[in-house]
Amino acid sequence: MTSTDDLIRSLASTAGARRSASLQTAFAVTGAASLACALLLVFLVIGIRPDFADMAVRMPFGFKLAYTGSLVVGTSVVALYAATPGASATALYSLLPAVIFLVLGVLFDPTGFPITGRTNTAVVFCVSSILFLSLPAMILLFVAMRKGAPTQPLFAGAVVGMISASVGAMAYTLACKNDGTAFVAIWYTAACAIMAFIGAVAGHRVLRW
């Protein structure tokens, strides 16, 4: 019992000492850094689309940006929820816009492009590019998540994986040559699912505190 009293005394002696940044700030900064890393990799390794200026004003690019953007925002809100003990689960509703874009993209694809992309290797290239682009984000975001207090490490890890993939996908929109909304909705989401799985496995180990 006395050892607990000693512990309490030593904990209390540091009251008010450390003012670490709020989780919101930490995640915002980390998210921005992650996106910067992913963009850098797109420019350096994959290269943006040759017809970028022309493509950037058309609907498919708008859809890609809207879908990946809503994923980034939605998963970030869920990440804050996962990092805060006792937070309200209504945060999960913030994924709704992304789900709506996903469903619309699959059901009402106006482009008529095949869902396996323009070439045989489109799916593999697209998914593996997004996975590659999301790696720096994943490392940075795990560091940020460890600053929080995730009480469900498996879930928190999966969410970290999903944000990383969303950030990677957002950067990849600059390079992606496939304009079918169904293609984007399905295969970008598949990359998210893979990263969520990897994140969950890693989170189980890394996010203990």
Place this chain on the structure above:
Amino acid sequence: MTVEEREQRWAEAMRAERRGEAVAYERMLKEVAAALRRSLAPRLVRAGLNAHEAEDLVQEILIGLHGKRHTWDSARPFLPWLHAITRYKLIDFTRHRRRETTRRVDLPLEDWLKIVEAPADDASRSTVEVDRHLAVLPVGQRKIVRAIAVEGASVRNAALRFATSEGAVRVTIHRAIRRLLGAAEPTSTIEPSLRNEHDKHR
């Protein structure tokens, strides 16, 4: 203290901590520790652990609370935040303790059986002596230890005979060894005193 009073009191103390008021914070930590001590012992027993391990878990939770206190939003209620941390730490603690126990049991059990097996030629004398030592054990532990160590039954046979699992037999033996070691060394009185504290709180 009702739940509302507790919520207000502790949330206020958490805000005081942010202003650097160590005294209020220390008082709150003591109150939290006392409340946890009371509520965790039965939960640990239900999870298959010993109630006297509650103190370790209380300390884990206090360290967690302190280390992650910046994740509490002062505009939101404090108790749900604390409960989520408690729950996480309880799950984490039981998982690791169980794994540790199985690991801890495996080695000493084999060694211990070897030690007991050795003087088997002098059977009658050692049996009497073993019986004298085993007297410090509770009946359940004594039966299992005697079956394995004196009568030479395997863990599986003992489990069959007492209609329990092999894991339970191993855990029982592990506890019995600890108790026997404790009896051999009268200096280690930590455990009994802790247990008394818990009986007081219950």
